[in-house]
Amino acid sequence: MKKLVTKEDSCTACGTCELVCSKTYFKEENREKACIRIETANGKSKITTCTQCGECIDLCPAEAIYRDKNGVVRIKKNLCAGCFACVGFCPEAAMFHHSDYIEPYKCIACGLCAKECPSGAISIEE
Amino acid sequence: MNVEKIKAAHKLLAEFKYTPGKLDKGYANKSLYINVSENKIEAKPVTEMMKEKFTGGRGFGLWYLWNAVTPETKWNDPENEIIISPGPVGGITQYPGAGKSLVVSLSPLTGSVMDSNVGGHFGPLLKFSGWDALELQGKAEKDVVIFIDGNAGIIRIEEAPEEALDSHLLVEQLYEIYADTPEDKRNISVVSTGAAAEHILYGMLNFSLYDTRRKAVRLKQAGRGGIGTVLRDKKVKAIVVKFKGVKGNLNNPADFAALAKTGIKMHKEIHAGDDKQCQMRVRGTTYLVKIMNDYDLLPVCNFKYGSHPDGNKIAAPKWIENFNIGKADGCWYGCTLSCSKVICDYELKTGPYKGQKVVTDAPEYETIAGVGSNCGIFDPQFIIEANFYCDTYGVDTISFGTTTAFLMECYENGIINRQITGGLDLRFGNQDAAMELLHQMARGEGFGRIAGLGVRKCKELFVREYGAGAAFLNDIGMEVKGLEYAEYVSKESLVQQGGFGMANKGPQHDEAWLIFMDMVNNQLPTFENKAEALHYFPMFRTWLGLVGLCKLPWNDIVPENNAQTDEPAKIPEHVQNYVDIFNAVTGKNIDKKEMILQSERVYNFQKVFNIKMGFGTREHDKIPYRSVGPVTVEEYESRQDRYDSQLKELLGMETEGKSTEEKLKALREYREAQYEKLVDAVYERRGWTPNGIPKLETLQKLGIDLPEVVEVVQKSL
Amino acid sequence: MIKVNGRNFEWEKNLTVTKLLQKKNYTFPSIVVQINGKFIPQAQYETALINDGDDVKVIHLTSGG
Numbered sequence: 046m047k048k049l050v051t052k053e054d055s056c057t058a059c060g061t062c063e064l065v066c067s068k069t070y071f072k073e074e075n076r077e078k079a080c081i082r083i084e085t086a087n088g089k090s091k092i093t094t095c096t097q098c099g100e101c102i103d104l105c106p107a108e109a110i111y112r113d114k115n116g117v118v119r120i121k122k123n124l125c126a127g128c129f130a131c132v133g134f135c136p137e138a139a140m141f142h143h144s145d146y147i148e149p150y151k152c153i154a155c156g157l158c159a160k161e162c163p164s165g166a167i168s169i170e171e
Numbered sequence: 172m173n174v175e176k177i178k179a180a181h182k183l184l185a186e187f188k189y190t191p192g193k194l195d196k197g198y199a200n201k202s203l204y205i206n207v208s209e210n211k212i213e214a215k216p217v218t219e220m221m222k223e224k225f226t227g228g229r230g231f232g233l234w235y236l237w238n239a240v241t242p243e244t245k246w247n248d249p250e251n252e253i254i255i256s257p258g259p260v261g262g263i264t265q266y267p268g269a270g271k272s273l274v275v276s277l278s279p280l281t282g283s284v285m286d287s288n289v290g291g292h293f294g295p296l297l298k299f300s301g302w303d304a305l306e307l308q309g310k311a312e313k314d315v316v317i318f319i320d321g322n323a324g325i326i327r328i329e330e331a332p333e334e335a336l337d338s339h340l341l342v343e344q345l346y347e348i349y350a351d352t353p354e355d356k357r358n359i360s361v362v363s364t365g366a367a368a369e370h371i372l373y374g375m376l377n378f379s380l381y382d383t384r385r386k387a388v389r390l391k392q393a394g395r396g397g398i399g400t401v402l403r404d405k406k407v408k409a410i411v412v413k414f415k416g417v418k419g420n421l422n423n424p425a426d427f428a429a430l431a432k433t434g435i436k437m438h439k440e441i442h443a444g445d446d447k448q449c450q451m452r453v454r455g456t457t458y459l460v461k462i463m464n465d466y467d468l469l470p471v472c473n474f475k476y477g478s479h480p481d482g483n484k485i486a487a488p489k490w491i492e493n494f495n496i497g498k499a500d501g502c503w504y505g506c507t508l509s510c511s512k513v514i515c516d517y518e519l520k521t522g523p524y525k526g527q528k529v530v531t532d533a534p535e536y537e538t539i540a541g542v543g544s545n546c547g548i549f550d551p552q553f554i555i556e557a558n559f560y561c562d563t564y565g566v567d568t569i570s571f572g573t574t575t576a577f578l579m580e581c582y583e584n585g586i587i588n589r590q591i592t593g594g595l596d597l598r599f600g601n602q603d604a605a606m607e608l609l610h611q612m613a614r615g616e617g618f619g620r621i622a623g624l625g626v627r628k629c630k631e632l633f634v635r636e637y638g639a640g641a642a643f644l645n646d647i648g649m650e651v652k653g654l655e656y657a658e659y660v661s662k663e664s665l666v667q668q669g670g671f672g673m674a675n676k677g678p679q680h681d682e683a684w685l686i687f688m689d690m691v692n693n694q695l696p697t698f699e700n701k702a703e704a705l706h707y708f709p710m711f712r713t714w715l716g717l718v719g720l721c722k723l724p725w726n727d728i729v730p731e732n733n734a735q736t737d738e739p740a741k742i743p744e745h746v747q748n749y750v751d752i753f754n755a756v757t758g759k760n761i762d763k764k765e766m767i768l769q770s771e772r773v774y775n776f777q778k779v780f781n782i783k784m785g786f787g788t789r790e791h792d793k794i795p796y797r798s799v800g801p802v803t804v805e806e807y808e809s810r811q812d813r814y815d816s817q818l819k820e821l822l823g824m825e826t827e828g829k830s831t832e833e834k835l836k837a838l839r840e841y842r843e844a845q846y847e848k849l850v851d852a853v854y855e856r857r858g859w860t861p862n863g864i865p866k867l868e869t870l871q872k873l874g875i876d877l878p879e880v881v882e883v884v885q886k887s888l
Numbered sequence: 889m890i891k892v893n894g895r896n897f898e899w900e901k902n903l904t905v906t907k908l909l910q911k912k913n914y915t916f917p918s919i920v921v922q923i924n925g926k927f928i929p930q931a932q933y934e935t936a937l938i939n940d941g942d943d944v945k946v947i948h949l950t951s952g953g
Contacts, residue, residue, distance in 0.1 A: 064813055078741040101499040103497065103499065104498045104499055104507075105499060106499040106501055106505065106506075107357075107383075107504060108384065108416075109384050117761020124415045125418075125419075126264045126418060126419060126505070127264050127265070127418050127420065128264040128265055128419065128434070128504045128505030129265055129431060129434055129435050129438060129505070130418075130438050130499075130505055130507045132435050132438065132506065132617040133434075133435050133436075133437070133438020133441070133507065134401045134438060134439075134442045142431060142435070144427055144428030144431055144432075147418055147419045147420045147427070166599075447917075448917060448918060449917065449918075461915065462915060462916055465913050465915045465916075466913070466916070482891065538925075684950075687916070687948035687950055688948075691893065691946075691948050692893055692945075692947050692948055693893040693894045693895060693916075694947070696894070726950055729949065733949065734920040734949060739920070739949045740949065740950070766912070862924075
């Protein structure tokens with residue numbers, strides 16, 4: 046199963062991953078539109094992104110969420126009814142939404158952010 | 172099933188083409204009028220006045236029906252209409268419980284105006300097809316199906332002689348006929364009834380959705396008041412809507428961000444709280460059975476008692492064993508409360524479909540209590556079977572349960588006997604007899620036809636034909652206005668007696684369920700408190716039906732801090748959510764006060780509508796004594812300590828040495844007087860005369876003083 | 889004698905909230921308990937003692953059905 050794995054101890058919270066992600070996904074550098082979120086508290090980083098657990102698959106009333114052949118959980122936008130149940134029920138709070146869009150979005154383990162991460166805090170695991 | 176043959180038998184009677192348009196802030200601004208006598212289809216404008224005064228949903232239904240009928244119109248006249256309307260918020264996908272339709276018609280049971288609330292996909296798909304309401308009038312010569320293609324902009328009336336009548340078959344056939352591919356089935360919803368609706372007065376409507384995971388049609392019911400009977404009387408087999416492309420913004424809301432934010436907040440609340448609270452996602456409404464049994468509120472043997480040692484046999488754990496629990500069992504997109512449970516591979520044991528395996532909707536609380544405990548039956552398998560057949564035959568499970576329970580009590584009291592029932596041994600607990608009664612309704616045979624008249628007409632018949640005593644029958648016949656009671660024992664809650672008795676359409680709990688606030692919590696000690704509760708809650712709950720929302724996400728889940736709010740019973744945060752989503756969709760700026768005002772307009776209009784039809788005055792709010800207190804010695808003695816201590820405390824009566832009859836009489840006089848005092852207080856709070864007529868100043872203050880409304884009121888003041 | 893929701897109820901020695909709920913058969917999951925106006929968290933139901941003469945509120949939080 047392909048997924049993005051995180052090492053929070055190594056994260057410097059530089060935010061590069063967020064910008065790479067939103068640029069890739071939405072052609073815009075805007076951390077509010079990233080599929081990965083970095084927060085810091087008491088000098089520690091917290092990285093929120095999809096673990097590909099698949100909880101959202103059975104939850105989706107439109108059967109718009111599925112696991113692809115690489116084990117990555119993906120959204121079929123054309124079927125999505127935009128209810129955001131998956132956003133509210135994600136155990137990792139890693140299903141995101143932005144009011145510019147009527148469908149949610151999530152990490153698909155493309156790995157572009159990991160390539161750019163200067164501290165090795167994120168990487169793709171096959 | 173030979174779909175090709177069925178389809179080939181269709182004959183086009185009328186076709187109407189229109190340009191599908193975008194919705195504007197929750198409204199299509201037009202409604203669809205179909206007359207099956209004249210094969211006429213036309214578009215009507217939805218006016219600003221309608222939106223201002225009636226909001227939508229039930230409000231629109233009442234307004235159209237008001238204009239369609241006269242005081243002389245009967246339910247089976249062609250002038251009677253069935254109006255289906257989802258309301259301006261209906262169809263949003265972000266907030267749980269937003270796929271509701273309200274159905275309005277003149278009722279075969281009450282003769283007056285009826286409203287019934289239903290889930291399923293029809294209402295939202297109708298609206299996305301460009302229509303705020305569907306107004307169906309007339310009577311077809313031969314059976315027809317109405318088809319609405321919301322993408323192509325085509326509406327057809329088609330003669331449809333070959334389809335089955337029973338919903339589980341009919342609806343599947345229609346999905347086969349109108350879906351272009353198997354994947355297209357999710358875009359279809361059907362309104363239908365069943366074979367029994369031709370023979371009984373409490374026929375109901377099924378609203379379908381397609382369950383993509385179980386590859387099966389699911390049915391939700393507009394159960395109350397016999398609107399399925401009206402549909403069959405119009406010779407309409409079904410209304411089919413097809414709309415492809417449901418998205419989260421089709422209402423074209425004024426503020427999508429606010430809608431998304433409020434919806435997600437609610438999903439998170441359910442995610443965090445449902446497991447600890449009602450467990451609706453796993454158990455649906457079946458969780459209520461144990462609670463009602465524990466608090467002496469579960470109707471047993473025609474509402475004689477409120478609990479039974481066998482109550483646990485039909486409680487939630489027994490249902491979970493039978494359920495095929497999914498994580499997305501909502502009846503519209505985004506309903507994460509997900510109460511609409513399913514039973515798969517159920518093998519039918521009786522009737523015309525015996526031996527077949529079906530995917531069937533699971534019984535809800537009302538059905539379990541109605542066809543189960545209230546009839547003295549505590550067998551889940553029977554309840555599943557009865558629920559399936561009620562659904563497919565088009566029978567309201569509440570009216571069926573309450574009527575059957577009444578007949579069983581009549582039978583045990585010798586008012587009716589085997590000769591009259593055609594051999595049915597209608598004792599409490601005889602599930603074979605109850606099932607046979609149901610099958611007879613579908614076949615239009617035997618005592619099933621009598622039972623299908625409902626409690627009020629059965630009472631009249633038994634007095635007229637069999638010399639039964641009217642007083643006893645009126646005491647035990649659980650109906651008001653001709654509608655059968657919903658399944659809660661109200662004996663120990665005066666406020667709930669009023670909630671049932673003064674409900675506009677008849678004794679359904681969708682106006683008010685105040686038993687805990689009143690009976691258990693003792694939070695409504697004065698008549699003023701009681702009247703205030705019987706003003707606020709019915710108005711609040713009416714509002715849900717104006718805009719297209721379900722009641723359950725209001726209070727079957729509550730925010731974690733709800734107990735610390737100033738009025739926990741109202742769930743203040745959820746009421747604010749509703750204000751927020753209404754404003755987010757419509758772009759209006761209502762607050763909690765204006766929300767109640769919107770309801771008061773429609774509620775008072777419905778009250779005046781009842782008066783227009785010759786009902787609606789105080790005498791029509793009279794309730795059977797079985798809903799107030801113990802009718803019989805056995806009932807009294809079963810809870811003797813409770814009643815004795817009340818006589819001592821409330822009346823200072825020395826109960827020692829008194830016969831049960833004497834005590835019954837004293838308790839009855841007291842309780843009946845209390846009810847009258849309650850009615851006085853509620854009428855005053857609602858701005859009505861002591862005879863239950865809205866005062867002119869009330870109508871003026873609410874802005875619902877339309878000339879035709881004022882005219883009706885002036886005549887009766 | 890104690891008051892439960894404003895109505896008299898027989899008191900007994902060592903009456904805890906849990907015991908009272910059992911005696912009243914109050915099984916509804918969503919309730920708030922107060923003793924003489926003081927909120928009792930659910931974790932203390934087993935241990936919180938009710939004294940003779942106390943005014944107990946067991947508020948059931950629903951107007952549903």
